[in-house]
Amino acid sequence: QVQLQESGPGLVKPSQTLSLTCTVSGGSISSGSYYWSWIRQPAGKGLEWIGRLYTSGSTNYSPSLKSRVTISVDTSKNQFSLQLSSVTAADTAVYYCARSSPGSYGVFDLWGQGTMVTVSS
């Protein structure tokens, strides 16, 4: 079955760019029609949707993070990536990648296990 796995540095310095990758296994990221999202969760707090990438490559971002976020895809590696620029301590969180289907309007039926990112000098 399809699985998602996040990877990337666990520590990022303030003002730098956070870069994470989500590897899709057990299926092709470009087969079928899916949205691939990034969602984060600061310790002890709630979930926050960051943005999504459609199979076609089109993207949508949360208005509150739009100026700092880029989500891209590498179909040759069956991966999609998150870049978050100019990070601060407020960006410290567990970052999840997740899948949803068009027409499901935000039903995230498959999640990665999450990866912790700390922003600190």
Next chain:
Amino acid sequence: QSALTQPPSASGSPGQSVTISCTGTSSDVGGYNYVSWYQQLPDKAPKLLIYEVSKRPSGVPDRFSGSKSGNTASLTVSGLQAEDEADYYCSSYAGSNNLYVFGTGTKVTVL
């Protein structure tokens, strides 16, 4: 876009029912029948429990049910079991600009 409002905690004894509310606005919960609920066990990723207000994915026990009235959605866990002790989050579609918003989360304790 503000987070949807959930009570921080809820509790019940085994076998009892617990209901969690999720309050938004007419721009999210009240405007669309696209409310989902997720269960998050400690140190685990969220798991989809309910979608489109009241639908259950296959494999989710019918002890979990969802409903909506106006700007408030609700999740009811009937026949509470020890394994139901977790954090629960609602989410809603919030239109083409904001897309998705999550709730503040509710910690359910089985007494």
